[in-house]
Amino acid sequence: MEKINGGYILLARQILNSEIMDKPPMFLKLWVWMLERAHHKNGYKGLKRGQFLTSMKELQDAMTHRVGARIVRPNSRKVRYMYERLSNCHMIDRSNVSEGMLITILNYNKYQDPKNYERPSELSHELSHELSPLYNKKECRKKEKKNITPHSPPTENDAPKESDPACVKPPTKEERINQMAKLVIDYLNDLAGKNFQHSESSLSKIRGRLNEGFTVEQCFQVCKNKWEDPDFKNKYFRPTTLFRPSLFESYLNENGSKQKMSKQRAKMAATVELFARRYHERRNQDRCDRQSDF
Numbered sequence: 001m002e003k004i005n006g007g008y009i010l011l012a013r014q015i016l017n018s019e020i021m022d023k024p025p026m027f028l029k030l031w032v033w034m035l036e037r038a039h040h041k042n043g044y045k046g047l048k049r050g051q052f053l054t055s056m057k058e059l060q061d062a063m064t065h066r067v068g069a070r071i072v073r074p075n076s077r078k079v080r081y082m083y084e085r086l087s088n089c090h091m092i093d094r095s096n097v098s099e100g101m102l103i104t105i106l107n108y109n110k111y112q113d114p115k116n117y118e119r120p121s122e123l124s125h126e127l128s129h130e131l132s133p134l135y136n137k138k139e140c141r142k143k144e145k146k147n148i149t150p151h152s153p154p155t156e157n158d159a160p161k162e163s164d165p166a167c168v169k170p171p172t173k174e175e176r177i178n179q180m181a182k183l184v185i186d187y188l189n190d191l192a193g194k195n196f197q198h199s200e201s202s203l204s205k206i207r208g209r210l211n212e213g214f215t216v217e218q219c220f221q222v223c224k225n226k227w228e229d230p231d232f233k234n235k236y237f238r239p240t241t242l243f244r245p246s247l248f249e250s251y252l253n254e255n256g257s258k259q260k261m262s263k264q265r266a267k268m269a270a271t272v273e274l275f276a277r278r279y280h281e282r283r284n285q286d287r288c289d290r291q292s293d294f
Helices: 013-017 025-037 056-063 076-088 120-131 137-148 173-192 200-211 216-227 245-252 257-293
Strands: 051-054 065-067 070-072 092-097 100-105
Touching: 025 051, 025 056, 025 076, 025 100, 056 076, 076 092, 076 173, 173 200, 173 216, 200 216, 200 245, 216 245
Parallel strands: none
Antiparallel strands: 051 100, 065 070, 092 100
8 A cells, every 4th residue: 555645643532522622623723733743753953842833924824724715814813812722721832932933732742652542453352352252241241330330439540630631620710811911912012013021010910900800802902092092102002001000991991082183183284285275376376367467
């Protein structure tokens, strides 16, 4: 049989019971793409097995897809949201390096090693043993009763393992809020072209507003409102000011009145300039008419 080029990756059937199956299909596509991109051995450019370098543009290109004849390319905020969720599920670890973005697949050695999976021969041997006519039916009934009895206490083998993706503990409320605060800072950097770090002084301000009941979308709206204010963005556009407790709500309730006033002023200036130009045209015309009379 002809060999298949390109190698292979392993997907454990346990993934059907993992948290990623409760999310939109794009998450599974991103996860499979990351498994395919991860290096299968150590040494390449100093990377370890299960790691790879990428960038936001490459992630967006990989997640681009077609809906009918239309090409859909997710924006950076949506891609960032997806890999942050994978990180929260303890499936990947992400860090920024000089070469770009370093992605590490957690538990890669365990789930990408064929030796850690049951072999078909082992399964067929077990099934043939259970279906053999020489098999003791009394022991079979005892075994089935032991496995099916709803009130039988769990054994050590039945206990979930912490390394299994399906048994990973969900993130706590503090962890979720901290991840959302980091997402707000990333949005702020994308919007303004800045490079604010995930420092405690910035994150604490955002976490405070989220703990007060404000949403991530409202934090985004404050960033957008103040970015459209030219006087503010040139002097005070930073997390510690945007999310200050005494000012946040007033920033949120701004409806762009300053922008409307600036537009009205520009319109008024254009009107004044138009009338001035017409006045000078009429004045020059009258002067020409008087000269023609002489």
